[in-house]
Every structure is written in structure tokens, then in C-alpha cells.
Amino acid sequence: MYLQHFQFKSQPFSEHAAVAALWQDQRMDEGLARLEYLIQSGQLGVVTGPSGVGKSALLKRFLHGMLPQKCQAFYCHFSQLPSAGLLKLIVTKLGETPRRGKERLYEQILERAERAEGTLLLVLDEAHLLNGDTLTDLRLLISSALDVRPPLKILLVGQEPLHVTLRRAQHADLVNRISVRYQLRPLNREQTGRYIDFQLSQAGGDAKLFDDSVKTSIHDFTGGVPRQINNLATACLLQASVRKVGRIDDELFRQAAGEFQLP
Structure with missing residues (x-):
């Protein structure tokens, strides 16, 4: 109704805008710069912000501008899965059939990373829902990936409670591996x-x-x-x-x- 009333050519304030129509501001520029650094030199990145602040838009613009030969990104958002379940999901996203047992799942992910043409990036959205066991698995995965060439990188994206979880003592080693942190503000x-x-x-x-x-x-x-x-x-x-x-x-x-x- 209001589209005709105001003679709009398309729907304003849409949640599903094309990349070319996404709002760009200083917050987004700063976020993109940090994510580009992650691809170039980092290993683990963390992006946080309240619900609806624009984390998905930042990811959309970042992933759209990524050259496939430079970096292959795989997006996962079922972060409430148990640790083994998330590893299986990652393996499936990578185009493989999950094997039995965590050690074999680790091996599959690392083998897939080694076969990648460029850097392999795992993007885990809604990361504030990850439990302690899953974060431990990610730490072990990152530790195992130190010698993988091209490198395997992980990006955690979630709301502010992710900071609280990461501050727990058992995740100190994972936190020490964070090379990029960015908080997207309103x-x-x-x-x-x-x-x-x-x-x-x-x-x-x-x-x-x-x-x-x-x-x-x-x-x-x-x-x-x-x-x-x-x-x-x-x-x-x-x-x-x-x-x-x-x-x-x-x-x-x-x-x-x-x-x-x-x-």
C-alpha cells in the first residue's frame, strides 16, 4: 500500500537488500578492514554486536567482495548443536561425508583445508550460543591447523554474551589466539x-x-x-x-x- 502511495520503486528499509544497496558507514569500513586483515595475517576473528545492529550486512558485504581464488568461505549458523554435531555440520558444509569420531572429523576438516585453492575460512554465526565443549573443539581445531597450508581460519560472529563466555578460564588459550576483534555498535x-x-x-x-x-x-x-x-x-x-x-x-x-x- 505505502509503496504506491509514495511511488517507491522498491521497498525501503528491507532486510534483504542486494549488496550494492547495503548501507555503508564508518562502522562497516572499520569492520571490513579488520576482516581483511584476518584473511591476510590472522587466524581467529571475533565480531560481536547486539541483535539487528548490522552483523549480517557486514558479513554479506565482506563475503561478496572476497575473491574465490584467494579465500573460500563456508558459513554455518546452527551454533546450538553439540560439539560433535557442529564438527559434522562443518564437514558437510565443506562438501564431505562426515566420518565417525571427533579425531576423524578434525582430520577431514584439515585435509579439506589443505586441498583448498586459497585460504579456507569457517564463519560461525550466532556464536554466542556455542557451548564450552564446542569452543574447546574449535581451539583444538585451530591448534591442529597451525601447519596447514593454505591456512585455516575461523570467524566467530555473535551477540555480546560471547565475550562473557570467552572470558572463562577454560577458554584462555582460545582467547590468546584471537587476532581480530571488532564490536559493531549502533x-x-x-x-x-x-x-x-x-x-x-x-x-x-x-x-x-x-x-x-x-x-x-x-x-x-x-x-x-x-x-x-x-x-x-x-x-x-x-x-x-x-x-x-x-x-x-x-x-x-x-x-x-x-x-x-x-x-
């Missing part, structure tokens, strides 16, 4: 305003559709988390289309924001 007020303008422009709409005061209110309400900004901005557009108005002002924002208040 947008500040200025970034939020530019993010809203960008989303509207990408959809073929008027970048000034939202009053400046509304952009500030959206930031304060959402804490600058892009996914929440998307949801609230979309609610504003829906309210505007229902009321047949062409601009998002403070009154309309308050009505839309009311939908997000818990009873």
Missing part, C-alpha cells in the same frame, strides 16, 4: 538520519520524507539499531499511507511508535 543520531535518507533514496523516494525531528526521535526510540529503525520507519510509512499524508511529522511518528510500546 548508529549515532547523525548516522541514523543519513541511514533513513539513504534507504528512501535507494527506493526511489524523497530523502526528506521524514522531518529531522522525527529522525532524531526514531534514533532515540530504537537506540540506533538498524533493524529497529527499519521496523519503526516502515510503521511510519504505513501510517502515512493510511492517512493519505505525504510527510512524516512528529504527530504521525508518535502514532506509529505507539504500535511498538509493550502493553
Whole structure:
């Protein structure tokens, strides 16, 4: 409904934007620089941030720009599996049939890494859900991969509780192997305003559709988390289309924001 009302060519504030249409800011640039260093010289990387802050967008842009002959990336997100289950999933993602026993699974992963044309990168999303045994398995895998050429690298991506887990004494050796750490933070007020303008422009709409005061209110309400900004901005557009108005002002924002208040 609101697409026609505002004559958008595509849906703004979409969670499924193409790489070329992804928002790029200083946070993303800094994250990409660290991930590129991981591929060049690191072994274990950790990226954290609250839900909806843009970790998936960062990964999407990073993996899209990776040259296959330089690095092969394999993405896993079923992080709640038991340790042996996750190793089997990794082996399956690598295109192999899992063998019986952890030692054989380790061997399969390392053998596959040695056959890779370039660096082999394992990306484990939702890593804050990994249990202690699984993290121990990853430490052993990394330790075993020291002599693998081309090298095997692991990237853990998750929410802030991952830091708490890694600070436990039994994971000290794993932590010592972390060569890249990056915490993706929410947008500040200025970034939020530019993010809203960008989303509207990408959809073929008027970048000034939202009053400046509304952009500030959206930031304060959402804490600058892009996914929440998307949801609230979309609610504003829906309210505007229902009321047949062409601009998002403070009154309309308050009505839309009311939908997000818990009873």
C-alpha cells in the first residue's frame, strides 16, 4: 500500500537488500578492514554486536567482495548443536561425508583445508550460543591447523554474551589466539538520519520524507539499531499511507511508535 502511495520503486528499509544497496558507514569500513586483515595475517576473528545492529550486512558485504581464488568461505549458523554435531555440520558444509569420531572429523576438516585453492575460512554465526565443549573443539581445531597450508581460519560472529563466555578460564588459550576483534555498535543520531535518507533514496523516494525531528526521535526510540529503525520507519510509512499524508511529522511518528510500546 505505502509503496504506491509514495511511488517507491522498491521497498525501503528491507532486510534483504542486494549488496550494492547495503548501507555503508564508518562502522562497516572499520569492520571490513579488520576482516581483511584476518584473511591476510590472522587466524581467529571475533565480531560481536547486539541483535539487528548490522552483523549480517557486514558479513554479506565482506563475503561478496572476497575473491574465490584467494579465500573460500563456508558459513554455518546452527551454533546450538553439540560439539560433535557442529564438527559434522562443518564437514558437510565443506562438501564431505562426515566420518565417525571427533579425531576423524578434525582430520577431514584439515585435509579439506589443505586441498583448498586459497585460504579456507569457517564463519560461525550466532556464536554466542556455542557451548564450552564446542569452543574447546574449535581451539583444538585451530591448534591442529597451525601447519596447514593454505591456512585455516575461523570467524566467530555473535551477540555480546560471547565475550562473557570467552572470558572463562577454560577458554584462555582460545582467547590468546584471537587476532581480530571488532564490536559493531549502533548508529549515532547523525548516522541514523543519513541511514533513513539513504534507504528512501535507494527506493526511489524523497530523502526528506521524514522531518529531522522525527529522525532524531526514531534514533532515540530504537537506540540506533538498524533493524529497529527499519521496523519503526516502515510503521511510519504505513501510517502515512493510511492517512493519505505525504510527510512524516512528529504527530504521525508518535502514532506509529505507539504500535511498538509493550502493553
